[in-house]
Amino acid sequence: MKRVNWMARDEHQCIPNYKVLQQAFSKVGIQRHIEVDKLVRGKYQDNLEMLQWIKNYFERTFQGTSYDAAARRFTDNLPDWARPSEASNQPLRRPLSNVNALASKVPKHGRPGGGDGYQRSSQAPNFALLQEEHERIREEVIDLKITVDGLETERDFYFQKLRDIEIMCQAWEENPDMNMTVNKFVEEVQNILYAKDDEIAASGDAEADASQ
Known part of the structure; x- marks a missing residue:
C-alpha cells in the first residue's frame, strides 16, 4: 500500500x-x-x-x-x-438487520383472550429475512441499471460510427470521386472506426449543423 x-x-x-x-x-x-x-x-x-x-x-x-x-x-x-x-x-452503528433480529427474540403477547401472540413472535424472524432479501434484490437492480446504462452508451457510440460511414458513402454517391481507390476507401472507413469519443462528438455536431 x-x-x-x-x-x-x-x-x-x-x-x-x-x-x-x-x-x-x-x-x-x-x-x-x-x-x-x-x-x-x-x-x-x-x-x-x-x-x-x-x-x-x-x-x-x-x-x-x-x-x-x-x-x-x-x-x-x-x-x-x-x-x-x-x-x-467513530464506531459503526449496529446494522438494522441485527436490531430486527434482536427484536424478533423478544416475546410478543397477544391481547387478552386472543390467540395470535405466538403467531406474531414466530413471524418476526421472517420479517428480518424478507428485509435482507429486499436489500439484496435492490442492489441487483442497481447493478443491472448500471450495466444497461453502459450498454446504451456503447450502442450510441457504435451507431454514430455507422452513421458517419453512411453519410460518407452518400456524399460519394452524389459527387463521385474518380481518384477514389479501394485502399483510400478502406482508410477513410478505418479513420471513422478508430476515431476517439471527442472526434465522434465533433462529427455529430457537424452533422446536426448541416441538417439545419
Missing part, C-alpha cells in the same frame, strides 16, 4: 498504481489480467466491468474480519481534503 500514489490523476500517474495492483494479484494467486491501457483512458464500460469484478470477488471471499481501511491507506500522504473525517473513525 505504501507504493500506491493516492494523488494520481493523469494517465502516467495511474499506470504505476495498476502495476502495483497486478503484482498484488499475482502475489496472492488471483488469476486476473488488468488491462491497464484501457482503464487509464477512463472509458466507462472498461472501468465498470473492472469494478463489477472486484465487487463480485469481494463478496465471494470476504470473511467478515475487521479491517481498518483508513490506517492501511497511510493517510499522512493524503491532503487534508482526502483524509477521513472524525465521523468516519
Whole structure:
C-alpha cells in the first residue's frame, strides 16, 4: 500500500498504481489480467466491468474480519481534503438487520383472550429475512441499471460510427470521386472506426449543423 500514489490523476500517474495492483494479484494467486491501457483512458464500460469484478470477488471471499481501511491507506500522504473525517473513525452503528433480529427474540403477547401472540413472535424472524432479501434484490437492480446504462452508451457510440460511414458513402454517391481507390476507401472507413469519443462528438455536431 505504501507504493500506491493516492494523488494520481493523469494517465502516467495511474499506470504505476495498476502495476502495483497486478503484482498484488499475482502475489496472492488471483488469476486476473488488468488491462491497464484501457482503464487509464477512463472509458466507462472498461472501468465498470473492472469494478463489477472486484465487487463480485469481494463478496465471494470476504470473511467478515475487521479491517481498518483508513490506517492501511497511510493517510499522512493524503491532503487534508482526502483524509477521513472524525465521523468516519467513530464506531459503526449496529446494522438494522441485527436490531430486527434482536427484536424478533423478544416475546410478543397477544391481547387478552386472543390467540395470535405466538403467531406474531414466530413471524418476526421472517420479517428480518424478507428485509435482507429486499436489500439484496435492490442492489441487483442497481447493478443491472448500471450495466444497461453502459450498454446504451456503447450502442450510441457504435451507431454514430455507422452513421458517419453512411453519410460518407452518400456524399460519394452524389459527387463521385474518380481518384477514389479501394485502399483510400478502406482508410477513410478505418479513420471513422478508430476515431476517439471527442472526434465522434465533433462529427455529430457537424452533422446536426448541416441538417439545419
